[in-house]
Amino acid sequence: xxxxxxxxxxxxxxxxxxxxxxxxxxxxxxxxxxxxxxxxxxxxxxxxxxxxxxxxxxxxxxxxxxxxxxxxxxxxxxxxxxxxxxxxxxxxxxxxxxxxxxxxxxxxxxxxxxxxxxxxxxxxxxxxxxxxxxxxxxxxxxxxxxxxxxxxxxxxxxxxxxxxxxxxxxxxxxxxxxxxxxxxxxxxxxxxxxxxxxxxxxxxxxxx
Amino acid sequence: xxxxxxxxxxxxxxxxxxxxxxxxxxxxxxxxxxxxxxxxxxxxxxxxxxxxxxxxxxxxxxxxxxxxxxxxxxxxxxxxxxxxxxxxxxxxxxxxxxxxxxxxxxxxxxxxxxxxxxxxxxxxxxxxxxxxxxxxxxxxxxxxxxxxxxxxxxxxxxxxxxxxxxxxxxxxxxxxxxxxxxxxxxxxxxxxxxxxxxxxxxxxxxxx
Numbered sequence: 329x330x331x332x333x334x335x336x337x338x339x340x341x342x343x344x345x346x347x348x349x350x351x352x353x354x355x356x357x358x359x360x361x362x363x364x365x366x367x368x369x370x371x372x373x374x375x376x377x378x379x380x381x382x383x384x385x386x387x388x389x390x391x392x393x394x395x396x397x398x399x400x401x402x403x404x405x406x407x408x409x410x411x412x413x414x415x416x417x418x419x420x421x422x423x424x425x426x427x428x429x430x431x432x433x434x435x436x437x438x439x440x441x442x443x444x445x446x447x448x449x450x451x452x453x454x455x456x457x458x459x460x461x462x463x464x465x466x467x468x469x470x471x472x473x474x475x476x477x478x479x480x481x482x483x484x485x486x487x488x489x490x491x492x493x494x495x496x497x498x499x500x501x502x503x504x505x506x507x508x509x510x511x512x513x514x515x516x517x518x519x520x521x522x523x524x525x526x527x528x529x530x531x532x533x534x535x536x
Numbered sequence: 537x538x539x540x541x542x543x544x545x546x547x548x549x550x551x552x553x554x555x556x557x558x559x560x561x562x563x564x565x566x567x568x569x570x571x572x573x574x575x576x577x578x579x580x581x582x583x584x585x586x587x588x589x590x591x592x593x594x595x596x597x598x599x600x601x602x603x604x605x606x607x608x609x610x611x612x613x614x615x616x617x618x619x620x621x622x623x624x625x626x627x628x629x630x631x632x633x634x635x636x637x638x639x640x641x642x643x644x645x646x647x648x649x650x651x652x653x654x655x656x657x658x659x660x661x662x663x664x665x666x667x668x669x670x671x672x673x674x675x676x677x678x679x680x681x682x683x684x685x686x687x688x689x690x691x692x693x694x695x696x697x698x699x700x701x702x703x704x705x706x707x708x709x710x711x712x713x714x715x716x717x718x719x720x721x722x723x724x725x726x727x728x729x730x731x732x733x734x735x736x737x738x739x740x741x742x743x744x
Binding site for chain 1: 541543544546549550551554555558575577578612613615619621627628629631632633635636637638639641643682683708709713728730731732733734735736737738740741742743
């Protein structure tokens with residue numbers, strides 16, 4: 329059943345977890361679906377529906393226990409373990425990701441970055457070693473990373489993805505502005521920066 | 537009515553537009569809701585529902601005209617005009633965005649980046665001038681940017697957002713890993729890199 333949950337639901341669960349952690353840090357013990365909905369820009373019916381996929385939460389009239397619901401969401405999102413991540417492409421986006429503090433906080437450990445550029449190989453990218461892409465297959469067998477982040481040019485992305493898939497990595501975050509094809513047992517998420525801006529051009533165009 | 541459309545619907549419209557442009561570049565003239573759904577990892581019922589918000593498209597049994605639907609989606613998403621963008625924070629994420637080719641292709645023109653660091657002011661970030669943040673208010677009055685992208689540290693983000701809002705900018709893309717408060721007439725989208733990885737940890741955890 330879990331496989332049927334839409335991407336947009338998973339995104340909302342991530343957002344709810346953030347709000348709950350904010351409430352936790354302020355010492356609040358319970359929260360209503362209305363409060364969660366308000367913070368997330370959605371409806372309380374949507375909140376209840378999203379959470380109902382994963383069993384029963386909360387007591388009618390009392391709302392949700394903040395620490396309990398936060399704990400369950402971390403479990404649902406697979407945040408109870410450390411995930412090992414490699415970055416393919418040691419350019420500007422790779423560097424921005426390597427320094428991003430939010431990953432470590434969430435249990436995502438960046439092992440290494442890979443590049444074909446000899447000037448970059450052997451250096452550090454925000455403390456992360458930059459390795460020769462020719463070592464990729466050997467390193468993956470040894471380090472067993474769970475997730476590969478692709479920050480390579482669009483025209484190379486499919487070829488790099490095919491190579492990563494062959495190593496057995498099953499989850500890929502793609503920053504190249506192109507749609508990639510992968511086998512059904514591999515999850516590819518494409519982060520499209522222009523798409524984020526389109527959400528804003530939509531909002532600006534459709535104002536009252 | 538347009539204001540009621542959920543963020544997740546707008547994201548899907550952006551995705552459909554990408555697939556349509558891909559079909560266009562390959563010379564295809566019509567497409568079914570099933571084909572669009574398949575590319576987008578959704579259902580044909582969802583595609584028809586998403587498009588129905590914006591009037592009637594397509595002919596029963598014949599599918600959608602690719603150029604016509606692409607044109608309508610560009611219009612809906614507000615991509616018919618050039619949007620002026622400023623970046624606040626000339627760090628690694630700012631640099632990664634300044635070089636991102638996808639923005640220009642979509643009609644997003646980056647005017648300038650702003651920073652408080654004297655070593656950065658007056659230099660170029662991937663061809664974009666880095667200006668003194670103290671000039672922000674004066675420049676906004678003159679250049680009239682539509683969108684501000686915040687790539688500042690989390691602890692400064694709310695203060696910077698308040699300052700940007702005062703200049704009259706109504707659309708903000710926030711890269712700081714923190715939830716920001718803004719007046720109701722200002723649209724803030726927060727891009728959370730850890731949240732993208734959580735979509736993958738969810739997928740890895742809930743595999744069959």
